[in-house]
Amino acid sequence: MxxxxxxxxxxxxxxxxxxxxxxxxxxxxxxAPKDSKSDxxxxxxxxxxxxxxxxxxxxxxxxxxxxxxxxxxxxxxxxxxxxxxxxxxxxxxxxxxxxxxxxxxxxxxxxxxxxxxxxxxxxxxxxxxxxxxxxxxxxxxxxxxxxxxxxxxxxxxxxxxxxxxxxxxxxxxxxxxxxxxxxxxxxxxxxxxxxxxxxxxxxxxxxxxxxxxxxxxxxxxxxxxxxxxxxxxxxxxxxxxxxxxxxxxxxxxxxxxxxxxxxxxxxxxxxxxxxxxxxxxxxxxxxxxxxxxxxxxxxxxxxxxxxxxxxxxxxxxxxxxxxxxxxxxxxxxxxxxYKPAIVAKQQTVIGKTTVDLIGGNPPARTGETNLGNLITDGMLAKAKTINPDTVIAFQNGGGIRTTVPAGDITLAKVLEIMPFGNALAIMKLTGAEIKQALETSVKDAPSPFGGFLQVSGLKFTYDSSKPVGQRVQTIEVKEDGTNYVALDPNKTYVAANNIFTAKGGDGFDVFAQVYNEGRVSEPGFVDWETFSNYVGSFENKTVSPSVEGRIVDLAKQ
Incomplete structure (x- = not known):
């Protein structure tokens, strides 16, 4: 053509x-057409x-x-x-x-x-x-x-x-x-x-x-x-x-x-x-x-x-x-x-967990998990070093591939959790756009959905018995990093995400629009390395994350 x-x-x-x-x-x-004057x-x-x-x-x-x-x-x-x-x-x-x-x-x-x-x-x-x-x-x-x-x-x-x-x-x-x-x-x-x-x-x-x-x-x-x-x-x-x-x-x-x-x-x-x-x-x-x-x-x-x-x-x-x-x-x-040293390095222990870190399908695709919380907390911490105004982090559940049993966490296991090498993105979103994204997140609930969002710096409730698009009931944000306040639909928030989801992956049309409008910065930093460094920041490199009520389905109450 x-x-x-x-x-x-x-x-x-x-x-x-x-x-x-x-x-x-x-x-x-x-x-271009032939141009006798120029050719x-x-x-x-x-x-x-x-x-x-x-x-x-x-x-x-x-x-x-x-x-x-x-x-x-x-x-x-x-x-x-x-x-x-x-x-x-x-x-x-x-x-x-x-x-x-x-x-x-x-x-x-x-x-x-x-x-x-x-x-x-x-x-x-x-x-x-x-x-x-x-x-x-x-x-x-x-x-x-x-x-x-x-x-x-x-x-x-x-x-x-x-x-x-x-x-x-x-x-x-x-x-x-x-x-x-x-x-x-x-x-x-x-x-x-x-x-x-x-x-x-x-x-x-x-x-x-x-x-x-x-x-x-x-x-x-x-x-x-x-x-x-x-x-x-x-x-x-x-x-x-x-x-x-x-x-x-x-x-x-x-x-x-x-x-x-x-x-x-x-x-x-x-x-x-x-x-x-x-x-x-x-x-x-x-x-x-x-x-x-x-x-x-x-x-x-x-x-x-x-x-x-x-x-x-x-x-x-x-x-x-x-x-x-x-x-x-x-x-x-x-x-x-080169490869022999890499194979050996995969067995490196990057930290320990005192509890099972729950991921995989269906847990990370149907509700809040402690591994989802740990991953998004790490994303938020990294994003804050780049843009201190970042207050929220999102991670699609489909990108949390497996559960980690209590004990040592090896690099090989981290790479099994996050095999896609997704990079960090930082987005500017209005409160209304955040609500729209959360509606997409829970559209298939209680059935599993790879786009189900694990979150940090934010908590929300939804009702899976209600019609799609009308399920999210309340949203609160830790604007100061400590206290939750109600989300303002007209306010702009800075949020960390992975670049797959930020570009509209898993059907997040609202994120795709934000990306196309130039409201996404792409600092990079691959997910498995961000997670490994975050685990290493804890005392004795030991984590004990829990489910905190960040995501609640009111239909199950």
Missing amino acids: KYPIKMNRKFFSLLAAAAIVTSAAAPAAYA NGKGRTYELTIMHTNDTHAHLDNVARRINAINQVRAEKKNTLLLDAGDVFSGTLYFNEYKGLADLEFMNLVGYDAMTFGNHEFDEGTSTLANFVKAADFPLVSANVNFSKDANLKKSFHESTTKHPEDGNIYNGIIKVVNGEKIGIFGLTTAETKDISSPGEDVVFETYIEEAKQAVADLEKQGANKIIALSHLGFDDGGGDNDLTLAKEVEGIDVIVGGHSHTKLEAPVIDRTGEEPTVIVQANEYSKYLGTVDLKFNKQGKVTEADGKLIDLDQKNADGTYVIPDNPQAAQILETK
């Missing part, structure tokens, strides 16, 4: 929205394939398949780039054990061309990040992060764009020459990082729009008319900066390779706000996909065609084998050098 370049704005918006849900097997394509005849079209990853978060169990997929694309395409849009750090035990250097060995092995910084690259300060940068066999780019005063990274940092980037160094932007053509690449990192991670006072996050404009101008001065923004802003993130705004505000960007919001763009989204189209791509999360986009440029560097898809790295054949086999070299490195 080819999209003509001359279309009205409203029609284009509909096409862009459709592109988000297009099947990866049959991605939408963008094509100047045959032989002027330049083709480039960008392979891209983002938010891999130390998910290395399928890295050998990722490498094989990259090699297959390179074998099929003449001109290629391999880029990462940040958040290699944090998320699995591979990071806890190897601090990003395991991921980096595989990135070096397959030959990434450039990477930008995600917010989680700063989770352990710049000393850990500096070790990663120093060992990288590729340059890193971020036009709006200034490391000139940071003791660990200032020697690697160059506040400039360059035609001659050196591996293990940081630049505002770089130029890569691919088959004789100059490709400009610059990076952007969300300014939220200073609030949601630990970069330190000496790392400065500058205004992303202004820095992007300057980076484009600098790259164009050096002869690049095909420009890629490697962005860790989020596709439509509500934190104050995102790719949709970038595309509209900054002229001259041909492609935005995105990250941060974990958005699954199965086909490119095209923004036509300026004189030339901007192609936006993002490849979801956790190394589930290798993103690819095939581009055609005319002589002036304008994108005339864009056709992209996500390659499913975990897809299986009917016999259970993977469609994409392992790269043998990468598989051997993973199995012998």
Whole structure:
């Protein structure tokens, strides 16, 4: 399917929205009509394939398949780039054990061309990040992060764009020459990082729009008319900066390779706000996909065609084998050098419980449980360190997969409770929206429902005998962290959630609307690690949570 370049704005918006849900097997394509004035005849079209990853978060169990997929694309395409849009750090035990250097060995092995910084690259300060940068066999780019005063990274940092980037160094932007053509690449990192991670006072996050404009101008001065923004802003993130705004505000960007919001763009989204189209791509999360986009440029560097898809790295054949086999070299490195320590680490005891922690189906999907209380209390505590105004936390019962018997709590058991690796989200909700969400939560009661919300900082009553949508009877909130007061439907509250539910998972349309309106911040922080750290904060790392009457079905009274 080819999209003509001359279309009205409203029609284009509909096409862009459709592109988000297009099947990866049959991605939408963008094509401009032939223009003899700009193409100047045959032989002027330049083709480039960008392979891209983002938010891999130390998910290395399928890295050998990722490498094989990259090699297959390179074998099929003449001109290629391999880029990462940040958040290699944090998320699995591979990071806890190897601090990003395991991921980096595989990135070096397959030959990434450039990477930008995600917010989680700063989770352990710049000393850990500096070790990663120093060992990288590729340059890193971020036009709006200034490391000139940071003791660990200032020697690697160059506040400039360059035609001659050196591996293990940081630049505002770089130029890569691919088959004789100059490709400009610059990076952007969300300014939220200073609030949601630990970069330190000496790392400065500058205004992303202004820095992007300057980076484009600098790259164009050096002869690049095909420009890629490697962005860790989020596709439509509500934190104050995102790719949709970038595309509209900054002229001259041909492609935005995105990250941060974990958005699954199965086909490119095209923004036509300026004189030339901007192609936006993002490849979801956790190394589930290798993103690819095939581009055609005319002589002036304008994108005339864009056709992209996500390659499913975990897809299986009917016999259970993977469609994409392992790269043998990468598989051997993973199995012998890195995986044994991870298997051993899963047996680590992170704490103890004096009581059974009740989860699973149906308990966590039908009523309040002590494990649901413990998990949401931990989410609320973590969210408060990021936004002190947070007063509520929600966790869908379907994300609490099992019960933990009294005794030692191992990491393996925590990962069994929370196998999805859902990240933290912070939402701004009105009282009326909270009530609507709670009505959705109890719509199937007393039958089990995966969207049944466990809560912290809030208590409510409902009557499962009443019609759906009219069941919630009372709602109270601990606004001061201690005392419950009645929920005000007109007041705005800050609430922690997991990103699955915050985006509307389990049928929470009200949350989806809030997300789409930009009222959700995505600091990240994976659920199992937040829980483990919370348990570890108790005296002797021992917990004894109870059911407190946070959720009461009046029909059972």
